Amino acid sequence: MRTTLIIPTRNAEPYLDALLAALELQTRQPDHVLVVDSSSSDATVPRLRAWGADVRVIDASRFNHGGTRRWASEQTDADALIYMTQDAVPADPHSFAHLLAELDGAPDIGAAYGRQLPHAGADLLAVHARAFNYPAQSQTKRLSDAPRLGIKTCFSSDAFCAYRHAAMDAVGGFPADVIGSEDAYLAARLLMAGYAVRYAASACVYHSHDYTLLQEFKRYFDIGVFYGREGWIRDAFGAAGGEGRRYVISELEMLKNSHQLHRLPEALLRSGLKLVGYRLGHMEKWLPASLKPHISMFGNYWRRPAVAGSDQRTG
Incomplete structure (x- = not known):
């Protein structure tokens, strides 16, 4: 399974030391790393290019949570696309391997999203948010689960998610214009087209936010x-x-x-x-x-x- 890792960035330098160190430790390396940078004003672009990533720079004003990810998917013919955010850090060397294994666990799985653990020192409320939305048990969700799971059926997260490229294309991919929640949009499209969405608790990243009111x-x-x-x-x-x-x-x-x-x-x-x-x-x-x-x-x-x-x- 040929794999492309896609990371949108914007002034990501504060995260790069931890992120790049964790990426280098992965036992399953992506075949291609595509970074779409929204005109960073720090050293994000030169650092990532020196590291070996394929960095494409776009106008910051043209970034869109759906449209930019959609465009990125069109720049590669890989079988699987792993999407991450710049502030998500793989929690162990097997994060990518586990995520791709769970994506490939059944032929109808169109997407697999990983478990998010709180960053060290995260506030208690942020810790609860991770535990509530990302429990220790994996789960495969299909459209038939909607009466039981409700809106949680199409819950997903592009902070750490792998998509089967052919399944994405079959349902039209990410929306071109959306304010956010592009992951829920694509998960819903996949589910309604007969694909399954896998919550892969075995594949972990550190990712949390201490939001103000x-x-x-x-x-x-x-x-x-x-x-x-x-x-x-x-x-x-x-x-x-x-x-x-x-x-x-x-x-x-x-x-x-x-x-x-x-x-x-x-x-x-x-x-x-x-x-x-x-x-x-x-x-x-x-x-x-x-x-x-x-x-x-x-x-x-x-x-x-x-x-x-x-x-x-x-x-």
Whole structure:
């Protein structure tokens, strides 16, 4: 199975020491490493080129979470594509080998995403988020699981995910223009076309975020925009409300077990901001265009000159 590793970057230098060291230790090396850099102003590009990566530089204003990944997939004819983010670090030398083995575990598996562990020193709430969304047990999800799993059926993550290239092409690949959640979009397309999505708990990376309250609000605004625009996903897999309630209950239980109930007001405020952000995202078509960049994690998405990904200029 010929494999290309694809990593979008933007001023990634703070992450490169850990990332490159972990990549060099992998027992299963990709045949090609393609980096798509959004005009970094630090040493990201020269460092990665010196390391041996194929680095393509695009205008930062034209980056799109779906369109740029779609364009990258068109630059390679590899059988499997591993997508990572610049801040995800393989947790052991077998991360790639395990991920590809689980992708190849059944002929109908179109995507396999790995387990995300919290970075050392991560906040307790970030630790809970990783444990809730990335448990220790692997799972294969098919469309028939939607009545049981709901919106979680199409949950996936491009922080560390491998796709069968032929399956991607069969369902049209990543969307050309999307604010985020391109991984859920592609997983949903795969599932609805009869493919399976594998959660590969054996393949681990370190990847977590200690979001501020404002960042949580903005992040869920963007998620709300995505699901508000992609109503077909909600129709096929259900709304996210039930999963959100389960998350809050799990988080409160974690605070109790960790003897940190003094953080209960913060946790409840954080959950409230997520809900408000998500609901506002659903209503974004009624919001002033001038407001949207200020309440979004991806302000440039609202300022972009054209649909990014349809004309990725490299240099």
